[in-house]
Amino acid sequence: MAEVETSRDGAVLTITLNRPDVLNAFNSAMHRGFAAALRDARDGGVRAVVITGAGRGFCVGQHVWWQGLGSDRVAAEQQSHEASYREPMPHGVE
Numbered sequence: 001m002a003e004v005e006t007s008r009d010g011a012v013l014t015i016t017l018n019r020p021d022v023l024n025a026f027n028s029a030m031h032r033g034f035a036a037a038l039r040d041a042r043d044g045g046v047r048a049v050v051i052t053g054a055g056r057g058f059c060v061g062q063h064v065w066w067q068g069l070g071s072d073r074v075a076a077e078q079q080s081h082e083a084s085y086r087e088p089m090p091h092g093v094e
Contacts, residue, residue: 004033011047020055025063
């Protein structure tokens with residue numbers, strides 16, 4: 001089971017956060033999957049993106065256990081994830 005799943009219906013890309021057992025809390029794998037899904041959204045044929053969550057909740061945010069580790073590895077991973085979200089997105093459709 002992937003932490004983030006994508007599906008496409010015509011010009012609509014749906015991104016599903018898929019960790020329902022922890023109310024879709026973000027961890028390292030989910031950050032990587034979400035960044036990859038956002039890169040998929042850059043496809044010229046995508047006109048709309050829907051972000052949803054599996055299970056009973058959309059997303060509770062960052063997984064507290066993962067965030068609280070405080071190790072250098074986790075800090076480096078977090079910086080890497082944050083950098084991947086800063087990549088420029090395409091401009092709106094004219």
